[in-house]
Amino acid sequence: MRDVLVLGAGPAGSTAAHLLARAGHDVLLLEKAEFPRFHIGESLLPCDLPIFERLGFDPSNTGYLRKAGAEFFDESTGDYTEFCFGDALDGSLDHAYQVERARFDHELAKLAGVAGAELRFGVRAAGVEIGDEGVVVETEGGSERARFLIDATGQDAVLGRKRRSLEPIRGFGVLAAYTQFTDINPDARTELETTGNIKILVRDGGWAWVIPLAGGRLSFGVVTRRRGANASLVDEALADSPLMQRLTLGATRGESRLTRNFAYVNRESHGTRYACVGDAAGFLDPVFSSGVSLAMLGAESVADVLSPALSEGREGEPGLLKDVVAKNHGAYESFGSLIHRFYHTQLVRHFFFHPKPEAQLRAGLISLLAGDSGRADNSFEAPMLSGRQHWRVDTLATAARNSDA
Numbered sequence: 001m002r003d004v005l006v007l008g009a010g011p012a013g014s015t016a017a018h019l020l021a022r023a024g025h026d027v028l029l030l031e032k033a034e035f036p037r038f039h040i041g042e043s044l045l046p047c048d049l050p051i052f053e054r055l056g057f058d059p060s061n062t063g064y065l066r067k068a069g070a071e072f073f074d075e076s077t078g079d080y081t082e083f084c085f086g087d088a089l090d091g092s093l094d095h096a097y098q099v100e101r102a103r104f105d106h107e108l109a110k111l112a113g114v115a116g117a118e119l120r121f122g123v124r125a126a127g128v129e130i131g132d133e134g135v136v137v138e139t140e141g142g143s144e145r146a147r148f149l150i151d152a153t154g155q156d157a158v159l160g161r162k163r164r165s166l167e168p169i170r171g172f173g174v175l176a177a178y179t180q181f182t183d184i185n186p187d188a189r190t191e192l193e194t195t196g197n198i199k200i201l202v203r204d205g206g207w208a209w210v211i212p213l214a215g216g217r218l219s220f221g222v223v224t225r226r227r228g229a230n231a232s233l234v235d236e237a238l239a240d241s242p243l244m245q246r247l248t249l250g251a252t253r254g255e256s257r258l259t260r261n262f263a264y265v266n267r268e269s270h271g272t273r274y275a276c277v278g279d280a281a282g283f284l285d286p287v288f289s290s291g292v293s294l295a296m297l298g299a300e301s302v303a304d305v306l307s308p309a310l311s312e313g314r315e316g317e318p319g320l321l322k323d324v325v326a327k328n329h330g331a332y333e334s335f336g337s338l339i340h341r342f343y344h345t346q347l348v349r350h351f352f353f354h355p356k357p358e359a360q361l362r363a364g365l366i367s368l369l370a371g372d373s374g375r376a377d378n379s380f381e382a383p384m385l386s387g388r389q390h391w392r393v394d395t396l397a398t399a400a401r402n403s404d405a
Contacts, residue, residue, distance in 0.1 A: 002026045003310050005137055005146035006117070007125050009035065012278025012295035013152030014108040018055055019303035021116035025310055028144060029117045030137070032124040032156075035109060039101035040178055040259070042219050043067065043198045043211050043289040046085050046093035047371030051296050055111055062107065065098040065214045067196040070289075070369060072352055074202040075241055079353040082197070088366040089378060096370075098196055098213055125158055130274050132316065147273070148306060148315045152299065154279040155259075160266040169263040171225075172285040172339055173206060176259045177233040178221030180213075181251040188247040189216050198289060201241060202348060207287055208237050210244065218251070220244060223286060225343065231256040265332075270321045275302045282332065287342055290335045293371045298328045334373040337384050 006017045009031035017029040044067070052059060060066070069084040086094040113119045127138035128149065135149040151159045160166040184192065192212035199210035206224035213219060222237045234256045238244050265282035269275070278295030301324045309315045341347040351357055351365075364380030367373075373381065 001134060002028050002144065002146040004028070004148045004150060004306070005030065005135060005144055006150045006152055007128075007137070007158060008032075008152035008154055008156075008278070008280070009109040009112070009119065009121070010039070010105055010152060010154055010278060010295070011108055011292050012280075012299040013150065014105070014112045015051065015055065015296045015299040016150050016152065016277060016303045017117040018108075018112040018115045019300065020307055020310075021112060023303075023307045023311075024116075025307065027112075027117040028146070029109070029112060029119050030123045030125060030139065030144070031109070031119070031121045032153075034122050036102035036106040039105060040176070040219070040221065040257070041286065041289075041291050042099055042101055042213060043209070044096045044099060045289060045293040045369075045371035046096045047293050048096065048296060049093050051300055054300070055108065057108065057111060059097040059099065062103075063214050064100075064104070065193060065196045065212055067096040067098050067198065068094075069195065069197050069366075071197050071199045072202060072348065073199060073243065074348075074353070075243060079202075079349075081352050083362075083366050083369055085366060085370050087363060088370050088372065089363045089375065092367045092370045092372040098198070098211055100213055100217075125153075128158060128162060130272070132272070135273055147310065149274040150299075150302065151274065151276040151280045152278050152295075155262060155283065157264075157266060157276070157280045159274065159276055160268070160280060163268055165266050165268040166264045167267055168261065169265060169284070169336075171343060172263040173223035173287070173343075174225055174227055174261060174263070175229050175233070176221055176223045176262065176286065177229070177231045177256060178209075178219065178259075179234050179256045180254045181218040181220065181248050182216065182254070183250070183252045184212075184216040184218055184247065185250045188249070188251075192218065192247065199243070200287065201237075201243070203237065203240070208241070208244075209286070210247070218247065220248075221286075231258045270325050272318045273316055275306070275321055277302055281328075284332065284336055285339045287339055288335060288369060290371065294328075294331055294335070297331065297371075301328060331371075331373050333385065334368060334381055338368060341384070 003025040004027045006029045021027040071082045129136045137144045201208040208222045211219040269281040277299040361380045364378040
């Protein structure tokens with residue numbers, strides 16, 4: 001009987017496994033893939049830095065590109081704005097990193113192993129049963145038992161699909177098509193790496209990302225609300241973008257990939273002897289790069305409450321994680337409300353691209369973009385969460401459901 005079984009060795013699973021193992025608990029981390037493996041979602045937020053410090057992970061010494069902020073473009077109108085994390089409210093951190101997820105995820109998993117977790121790659125959970133006395137996970141190699149289960153299986157969402165508790169979010173992006181470029185030409189590479197900023201291209205019905213990566217590489221993807229689109233969306237976006245044509249001149253392009261129906265929440269993300277973290281608990285939309293950050297923050301919160309409960313034999317309490325989930329929902333609601341306004345209001349046109357936005361509101365927006373949510377002094381976030389278009393996790397974005405998505 002293990003203390004904890006963690007399914008999935010992405011950032012959320014590795015964070016939870018690391019913190020629990022380092023606290024002295026017997027942790028088994030199972031991952032269906034063999035690492036390293038390709039994954040999208042390379043752009044991180046400043047709020048990750050304290051977690052990295054806790055985990056003993058220093059991205060500045062591992063060859064990742066430092067990210068100063070974000071830029072927004074509308075190439076059809078010429079509108080442009082830049083948000084530097086250094087211009088956020090006092091106390092917000094001033095930089096983040098762009099990472100290659102295959103290597104980044106593998107490094108976090110290996111650190112969990114160093115902390116004491118047992119790692120097994122290439123092991124798929126064929127069945128999961130949660131009872132009053134513990135958890136049983138069936139694999140090809142046999143049964144594994146534990147006192148508590150953490151589901152960090154990403155968009156596989158093992159428990160959510162088993163329980164049919166995943167609720168799609170209407171009104172956000174429905175499809176992402178993406179590719180990567182290597183051998184970026186020297187001039188473009190200098191331009192991209194000077195700030196390391198992610199670039200967001202506003203498009204009809206969606207948007208596109210441009211993420212510079214270390215080593216003369218570039219991630220490019222398109223998110224759309226248009227159903228029925230396919231991987232050719234990448235070609236359409238490249239043909240429409242003078243910026244991308246210039247940045248990728250002479251570069252080598254990789255294959256195009258596709259992810260569909262990625263916006264959802266898990267109505268039963270926690271319960272007696274289990275918790276879902278990261279994308280297994282829900283995923284919003286990648287427009288503000290919140291996925292990895294919300295995943296790691298959520299996993300950290302779960303581990304910090306679960307650890308003393310395990311030591312005291314309280315891990316089977318039904319309401320053990322009630323406060324943690326409420327706190328995590330607050331971060332999801334902040335980003336969900338911002339994403340909802342991105343798609344369904346004139347926020348980008350009237351505020352992002354405003355030539356002279358009110359200084360404190362702008363600083364508040366930048367703090368939120370940095371992942372520094374829930375601040376009482378944020379004059380941008382507070383009204384957004386109290387307005388009639390407040391996007392709530394527990395109501396599953398009712399306003400967005402009624403959209404034309």
